[in-house]
Amino acid sequence: MTDIDKAEAILRTPLTMPVTEHQLQNREWARGVLADEWMDETPITCPTCNGDKVIIGMFPVYAEHVPQADRKAAIEMICPTCKGVGAISSEHVDRIAAGERLREKRKAAILGLRHAAQMIGILPSDLSYAEQGAVSLEEIAAVERLLDVFIVGRDALIAKD
Numbered sequence: 001m002t003d004i005d006k007a008e009a010i011l012r013t014p015l016t017m018p019v020t021e022h023q024l025q026n027r028e029w030a031r032g033v034l035a036d037e038w039m040d041e042t043p044i045t046c047p048t049c050n051g052d053k054v055i056i057g058m059f060p061v062y063a064e065h066v067p068q069a070d071r072k073a074a075i076e077m078i079c080p081t082c083k084g085v086g087a088i089s090s091e092h093v094d095r096i097a098a099g100e101r102l103r104e105k106r107k108a109a110i111l112g113l114r115h116a117a118q119m120i121g122i123l124p125s126d127l128s129y130a131e132q133g134a135v136s137l138e139e140i141a142a143v144e145r146l147l148d149v150f151i152v153g154r155d156a157l158i159a160k161d
């Protein structure tokens with residue numbers, strides 16, 4: 001496992017409560033590893049956060065005394081695409097494009113994420129990572145091949161009826 005694999009794995013893992021100094025130090029290290037990876041090339045502004053490094057997410061608030069209409073809170077979170085770096089590599093841009101193609105193919109086949117993952121024998125979370133471009137191009141290509149095999153096989157079965 002390379003440092004880059006390790007860094008990406010750390011940043012993919014949600015923080016657990018209570019957040020420890022160790023978790024924060026690990027994340028700091030991981031972001032440094034990813035930032036170093038791209039020093040040789042011109043960084044591409046992250047398309048998700050537009051270089052802001054954080055995004056604002058709306059999260060439900062489950063508190064009884066809060067009126068129904070107000071039970072959402074704006075929470076600033078580390079950008080899931082660039083992991084708080086603000087920029088991404090050209091390879092990452094390619095991965096995002098490949099992931100989008102994969103998602104379009106799945107949707108064209110009218111397959112839900114869970115169903116598609118079950119049919120091709122991988123975890124829904126892994127399919128989701130592939131569609132987000134959060135894994136390597138090779139991994140995305142491998143998932144796409146599995147999906148192709150399933151779609152072609154299913155279409156052939158339907159054609160026989």
Ligand SMILES: [Zn+2]
Pocket residue numbers: 046047048049050051052053054079080081082083084085086087
């Ligand atoms: Zn970002």
